[in-house]
Amino acid sequence: MLTDKIAQALALAVEAHDGQKRKGTSIPYIAHPMGVASIALEHGADEEQAMAALLHDAVEDGGAQYAERIRSQFGDRVADIVAGCTDGVPDQRGHKPPxxxxxxxxxxxxxxxxxxxxxxxxxxxxxxxxxxxxxxxxxxxxxxxxxxxxxxxxxxxxxxxxxxxxxxxxxxxxxxxxxxxxxxxxxx
Incomplete structure (x- = not known):
């Protein structure tokens, strides 16, 4: 069963991806985390996994400050899943490793x-x-x-x-x- 926490996760994802578009398109980026959460739910995700799916790019694309916000608002499991899905956080100049x-x-x-x-x-x-x-x-x-x-x-x-x-x-x-x-x- 999904609770209002899923709406809170979506709201934070919307904030993290505000103004972003999918590469080379006019599609709002938030469509991607929403699609990922839908796929995860269709393949058996529970609410915390679905929240992590909504937030999976928040740190990578929104900035490192989202890591602690996710942990404090949604708990260790959600934060750990997001961390495990993050393949590179930009440095202060906005650059990722090669x-x-x-x-x-x-x-x-x-x-x-x-x-x-x-x-x-x-x-x-x-x-x-x-x-x-x-x-x-x-x-x-x-x-x-x-x-x-x-x-x-x-x-x-x-x-x-x-x-x-x-x-x-x-x-x-x-x-x-x-x-x-x-x-x-x-x-x-």
Whole structure:
């Protein structure tokens, strides 16, 4: 059962992503955390996992100050899931570590991550992969121009993610593998 805490998590996510858009689109960024929470709930998430799904990018995109706010407002479990889904917090200049090193470290982290993190992270990656497939159908391989990584790097990353979520038997693994395979097929 969901309580009013889910509304509080959504409100904080809206604040953290205020004014942000999805890469290369006019879509308000908050649509992404809402989609991730929906996928997580469809794959068995409880309320705390769903709240973490709503907040999974708050620290990464809204700033480090959200980490303590999440912990104090929603508790250790939600904060720990969000931390486990965060692959890089910008420094004072707004810079993250280099893409390849950051993504490889995140892949290594997922191999040992708690099941809570796997459910939310897998839901996040599935939502992103579905968005890429949708864009491939509508605008073609130009979608990869939106990313700091190349098409080949992006495909490697999503293929690696699908393999890890499959090996960890994450609830979203099958849907992610099918989506990544479609992404690869449409990218040629």
């Amino acid at each position: 893409w390849t090193a950051r993504k490889q470290a995140y892949l290594d982290h997922l191999k040992l991550a708690h099941d809570d993190v796997l459910l939310v992270s897998g839901s996040d990656k599935l939502h992103n992969a579905r968005a890429i497939v949708e864009d491939l159908l509508n605008i073609g391989v130009k979608v990869f121009d939106r990313f700091s990584a190349s098409k080949e790097q992006t495909l490697w990353y999503y293929d690696s993610l699908a393999a890890i979520f499959d090996s960890r038997r994450t609830p979203v693994a099958k849907a992610l593998r099918e989506t990544v395979d479609t992404m690869k097929r449409l990218s040629t």
